[in-house]
Amino acid sequence: MRNLGLFLAVISVCAGQSVEDVYRERASKIIAAAMQDEGGMAKLSYLCDRIGHRLSGSEGFTKAVAWSAATMIAGGLENVSTPTVKVPHWVRGKEMAEVVWPMRFSLSMVGLGMTGGGDVTGEVVGVRSFEELEKLGRRGVEGKIVLYHPPWVSYGVTGAFRRLGPSRAAKLGAKAVLIRSAGIPQNNSAHTGVTNFEEGVPVIPAGALTEESLGKLERLLQGGERVVVHYMSEAKMLPDADGANVIGELRGSEKPDEVIVISGHLDSWDVGQGAQDDGTGCIGPLQALILLKQLGLRPKRTIRVVFWANEENGTKGGMAYREQFKDQLKNHVIAIEMDGGAERAVGMGITGGGEKALTQMRAIGKLLQPIGAGLVTAGGGGTDLGPMMKDGVIGSGVRTVGKRYFEWHHSESDTLDKVNPDDFRRNIAQLAVFAYVLADMDLRLGN
Ligand SMILES: [Zn+2]
Numbered sequence: 001m002r003n004l005g006l007f008l009a010v011i012s013v014c015a016g017q018s019v020e021d022v023y024r025e026r027a028s029k030i031i032a033a034a035m036q037d038e039g040g041m042a043k044l045s046y047l048c049d050r051i052g053h054r055l056s057g058s059e060g061f062t063k064a065v066a067w068s069a070a071t072m073i074a075g076g077l078e079n080v081s082t083p084t085v086k087v088p089h090w091v092r093g094k095e096m097a098e099v100v101w102p103m104r105f106s107l108s109m110v111g112l113g114m115t116g117g118g119d120v121t122g123e124v125v126g127v128r129s130f131e132e133l134e135k136l137g138r139r140g141v142e143g144k145i146v147l148y149h150p151p152w153v154s155y156g157v158t159g160a161f162r163r164l165g166p167s168r169a170a171k172l173g174a175k176a177v178l179i180r181s182a183g184i185p186q187n188n189s190a191h192t193g194v195t196n197f198e199e200g201v202p203v204i205p206a207g208a209l210t211e212e213s214l215g216k217l218e219r220l221l222q223g224g225e226r227v228v229v230h231y232m233s234e235a236k237m238l239p240d241a242d243g244a245n246v247i248g249e250l251r252g253s254e255k256p257d258e259v260i261v262i263s264g265h266l267d268s269w270d271v272g273q274g275a276q277d278d279g280t281g282c283i284g285p286l287q288a289l290i291l292l293k294q295l296g297l298r299p300k301r302t303i304r305v306v307f308w309a310n311e312e313n314g315t316k317g318g319m320a321y322r323e324q325f326k327d328q329l330k331n332h333v334i335a336i337e338m339d340g341g342a343e344r345a346v347g348m349g350i351t352g353g354g355e356k357a358l359t360q361m362r363a364i365g366k367l368l369q370p371i372g373a374g375l376v377t378a379g380g381g382g383t384d385l386g387p388m389m390k391d392g393v394i395g396s397g398v399r400t401v402g403k404r405y406f407e408w409h410h411s412e413s414d415t416l417d418k419v420n421p422d423d424f425r426r427n428i429a430q431l432a433v434f435a436y437v438l439a440d441m442d443l444r445l446g447n
Contacts, residue, residue: 019363019441026297027367027433033291034429035371040287041421043071044280048273048416055113055270056310057089057241064266068246068282068307075290077248077305085320087243087310090114092270093234097178097207099217101228107217108210109178110190110271110411111233112162113313116203120145120175121230126221133168142173145229149180149218155406158182159193166206167197176231177206180214183406188212191410192269194313205233243267243309245317250289252439254300259328260439261304261335262288262431265311265384272414276405279416280342280424281398282307288432299439301333308384311339318384322391333445334394334438337382338431341408342424343400345373348434349380352394353446360445361396364437373430375399394446398427 051067054060065082072080090113097107100121122145127133129150133141146169148161159182166177183191190208197203209217220227246266252258264281268274285305292303309317322329334357336348347368350361358378365374381395389395400423408414438445 020366030432031429044283048275056087056267065244072248076293080248082244085243085309086240088314089238089241095233097231100230107213109207110192111207112195115206117233117235118205119232122175124227138172145176146174147178170201170204181208183409189412193410246307250303252301258301263306264338266307269410272412275416276341281338284427301439303435318387322387332393335385336396338398341405342427344423345426345430347375347399350396357446
């Protein structure tokens with residue numbers, strides 16, 4: 001009977017059966033294994049609790065690279081390598097902010113990445129928009145500490161004040177900047193992240209206040225009183241450091257030169273544990289590949305797992321990969337990044353490859369209906385995929401329900417306890433099924 005089954009399977013492939021029909025049994029096996037998996041959480045626990053946060057240039061990042069490569073080798077991956085990537089090296093040092101007038105109390109805050117150090121005291125001038133800042137002009141801003149306190153709308157909208165606000169205020173002569181957190185971390189923790197200073201503008205201290213401290217400061221300002229803040233930061237840029245991408249593979253059995261990339265970024269901000277941003281995005285793809293290996297499922301094409309260096313403050317890992325593999329990018333079938341945390345998986349977003357690729361991805365998605373993770377939508381990718389997507393590689397990003405990510409993101413709250421093991425397993429299942437089928441199906445994606 002076993003032979004009859006095999007015979008029927010061969011007949012059905014030859015008869016042009018659908019992807020769902022061909023892969024249903026294997027997908028069920030993968031999902032079952034992933035939903036019982038313990039290895040993913042064990043690895044994530046080690047990364048978070050034993051290594052911890054890992055900003056580019058830090059000792060934590062160096063340790064994470066060595067551990068990741070050793071873990072890939074122990075998991076049976078092939079061609080494990082750690083190509084060097086030069087990365088920016090920003091260090092926070094000590095920092096504090098306090099109101100010194102009309103009374104004295106300390107502010108809970110976190111400095112923004114890539115800002116400068118200083119020890120300044122100044123009157124606070126509050127603005128709710130860039131228009132309000134421009135209206136104040138140099139006369140209203142020079143020598144002051146600017147507080148951006150727009151209402152929180154979304155990471156994209158409110159985050160603009162983190163990305164651009166310090167530079168714009170510095171250009172008008174501000175001594176320092178405080179902002180409403182670009183994320184909405186709970187329990188008196190604030191959100192850091194990268195800031196860009198325009199060339200030639202002084203790199204001043206800038207930090208995000210917790211909602212609790214912001215509220216206190218806002219209420220004082222609303223009273224119309226003069227408010228003075230003292231802000232001290234030791235933040236500084238050091239010369240570029242050696243970082244690395246970490247790469248491992250499951251080589252394809254028939255078309256090993258055609259590659260499916262599944263990836264996340266190994267660096268994190270220097271707060272919390274980088275559990276959801278982006279520990280889950282590294283360990284998820286890695287564990288997906290290890291499960292395929294354990295199940296004896298070697299696809300026709302190569303699946304390559306990549307842990308990116310330096311997503312948070314430079315994207316140097318994505319750029320270095322593009323440079324390293326520039327002659328092989330045409331053989332990259334698709335590159336997938338998981339960088340939105342491991343809340344309950346719902347599917348994938350895809351950019352490139354046209355309607356054909358979208359339809360094929362949706363067909364694969366049907367295999368994930370049993371765990372509700374099969375929705376495929378147009379538009380997706382990842383910061384680290386940007387450089388190769390510019391060269392035409394199809395990009396894709398993992399989608400989740402995305403309910404709580406910005407309560408943890410870039411803050412002390414991003415710790416292992418925020419990862420629900422069952423949700424994480426669904427992410428692993430989703431990655432493993434998509435990667436396997438994309439690597440094994442007869443037609444190359446988009447054809
Ligand atoms: Zn991230």
